[in-house]
Amino acid sequence: MTSDTERLLDATGWQILVALQSDARISYSELGQHVGLIAPAVRERIRKFEEAGIITGYHATVNRRLVGLPVSAIIRMGLHASESSAATIAALDSIEEVLECARVMGTDTLILKVGATSIEHLEKLIDRLLVYGPLTSAMVLSTPIERRNVTQAITMQAQTEA
Amino acid sequence: MTSDTERLLDATGWQILVALQSDARISYSELGQHVGLIAPAVRERIRKFEEAGIITGYHATVNRRLVGLPVSAIIRMGLHASESSAATIAALDSIEEVLECARVMGTDTLILKVGATSIEHLEKLIDRLLVYGPLTSAMVLSTPIERRNVTQAITMQAQTEA
DNA sequence: CCTGAAAAAAACGGTTT
DNA sequence: AAACCGTTTTTTTCAGG
Numbered sequence: 001m002t003s004d005t006e007r008l009l010d011a012t013g014w015q016i017l018v019a020l021q022s023d024a025r026i027s028y029s030e031l032g033q034h035v036g037l038i039a040p041a042v043r044e045r046i047r048k049f050e051e052a053g054i055i056t057g058y059h060a061t062v063n064r065r066l067v068g069l070p071v072s073a074i075i076r077m078g079l080h081a082s083e084s085s086a087a088t089i090a091a092l093d094s095i096e097e098v099l100e101c102a103r104v105m106g107t108d109t110l111i112l113k114v115g116a117t118s119i120e121h122l123e124k125l126i127d128r129l130l131v132y133g134p135l136t137s138a139m140v141l142s143t144p145i146e147r148r149n150v151t152q153a154i155t156m157q158a159q160t161e162a
Numbered sequence: 163m164t165s166d167t168e169r170l171l172d173a174t175g176w177q178i179l180v181a182l183q184s185d186a187r188i189s190y191s192e193l194g195q196h197v198g199l200i201a202p203a204v205r206e207r208i209r210k211f212e213e214a215g216i217i218t219g220y221h222a223t224v225n226r227r228l229v230g231l232p233v234s235a236i237i238r239m240g241l242h243a244s245e246s247s248a249a250t251i252a253a254l255d256s257i258e259e260v261l262e263c264a265r266v267m268g269t270d271t272l273i274l275k276v277g278a279t280s281i282e283h284l285e286k287l288i289d290r291l292l293v294y295g296p297l298t299s300a301m302v303l304s305t306p307i308e309r310r311n312v313t314q315a316i317t318m319q320a321q322t323e324a
Numbered sequence: 325c326c327t328g329a330a331a332a333a334a335a336c337g338g339t340t341t
Numbered sequence: 342a343a344a345c346c347g348t349t350t351t352t353t354t355c356a357g358g
Contacts, residue, residue: 005228017229020222024186027333039334041344057223059309060182066167066216067179068317074266074273089306096316101307104236106300111236117317138268144251145263147221154258155230155279189334191352201353203325 005052008045012037014152016045017054021149024058061147069115071122072140076108079133085109088132097125109133167214170207174199176314178207179216183311186220223309231277233284234302238270241295247271250294259287271295 009017015035019026028039028046035042049055064072079088085103092098092112100113112129116122122139129135171179177197181188190201190208197204211217226234241250247265254260254274262275274291278284284301291297 009229017222017224021224022219022221024220024222029333038345040336040346043334044343052228053225054228055222056225057184058186058220059184059223060179060186060220061218062179062183062312063215063218064312066214067171067312069312072264074264093307096310096313098307099310099312100305102234102236102305103303104300105303107298108300110306111300115312115316136269138266138270138273141265141267143262143264144272145255145260148258148261150224150226150229150231150261150277151258154277189352200326202327202355205353206325 005054008048008052008054009152011152013045013049016042017049018149018151020046020055020058064115068117071116071118072143073114073116073122074138074140075112075114075126075129076136076138077110077112077129077133079109083132091132092129095125095128097121108136167216170210170214170216171314173314175207175211178204179211180311180313182208182217182220226277230279233278233280234305235276235278235284236300236302237274237276237288237291238298238300239272239274239291239295241271245294253294254291257287257290259283270298 012035016031019031019034028042032039032042037045046055064070079085088110089101089103092101092110097114097116098112099115102111103109104111110133114122114125116125126135126137174197178193181193181196190204194201194204199207208217226232241247250272251263251265254263254272259276259278260274261277264273265271266273272295276284276287278287288297288299
């Protein structure tokens with residue numbers, strides 16, 4: 001955390017950040033009432049968060065099951081000797097079923113989260129991915145923790161432990 | 163996809179859904195101009211999406227590195243014979259560093275995404291998680307695909323393939 | 325799904341500390 | 342530099358068709 005950003009992240013700043021993680025469509029006025037500021041002040045704080053790159057976007061979350069993607073899987077993959085990491089990532093970027101992709105250090109090289117309409121669809125997707133490297137697939141049964149807010153507490157906990 | 167939801171998911175409905183995934187704070191008026199509807203009509207469409215559970219929320223995304231959580235890891239875990247899945251999930255739910263958790267079918271039982279302030283913090287977190295079962299950890303080096311919109315195309319592709 | 329009016333919120337500029 | 346205040350403009354909301 002640079003000194004530039006920590007100036008923005010006082011108690012009020014964190015309150016705003018947490019509120020927007022919980023409900024990105026809250027109005028500046030209502031948010032202001034929660035944190036004890038007037039709407040334009042809230043607006044200005046948020047603008048600075050965006051400018052600093054602290055807030056990278058606002059996104060609606062959709063229930064994939066209800067829109068036709070009931071199947072999810074987490075796929076770990078290595079890379080064939082012939083496949084460069086950059087080329088593989090570029091290829092994955094063009095596969096819409098790949099919802100997330102992390103480059104990791106460990107047994108595997110990439111870990112993907114994918115969505116599919118059916119088991120058959122998933123099978124075909126796996127075939128397409130096998131081109132780039134060996135896979136280890138795990139079907140998602142449920143998602144007990146879908147998304148957790150980043151709070152000031154997490155970052156403070158480390159300091160008290162240190 | 164039930165018949166109840168697919169009535170909402172015509173071409174316009176999908177346009178709205180994709181737009182809100184890209185920018186959850188877009189105004190109804192602006193969204194209406196993109197999809198060829200007037201603001202109240204857009205508002206009503208969105209209300210139905212929320213009512214049907216298709217849109218589950220609107221969330222700001224924060225750059226974890228800039229707010230003090232530069233370290234991320236994906237941790238796969240089994241469960242000790244003595245630990246029930248429900249109890250473990252409840253315990254994980256109280257650990258703020260656990261940002262996501264999926265129950266999976268495969269070699270492992272749970273797959274977590276965690277955030278930490280430092281390597282030391284991550285090490286202590288792993289110690290706390292080890293209580294519940296054996297772990298396999300992979301440090302995240304980068305996230306080439308952070309989040310991809312769910313589009314109509316994905317759900318259609320399967321139909322054309324079938 | 326559109327129309328039109330009322331209410332609310334956002335955006336803008338100027339002022340204070 | 343940051344928050345407040347008041348005004349203008351835009352957006353949202355709600356009635357009815």
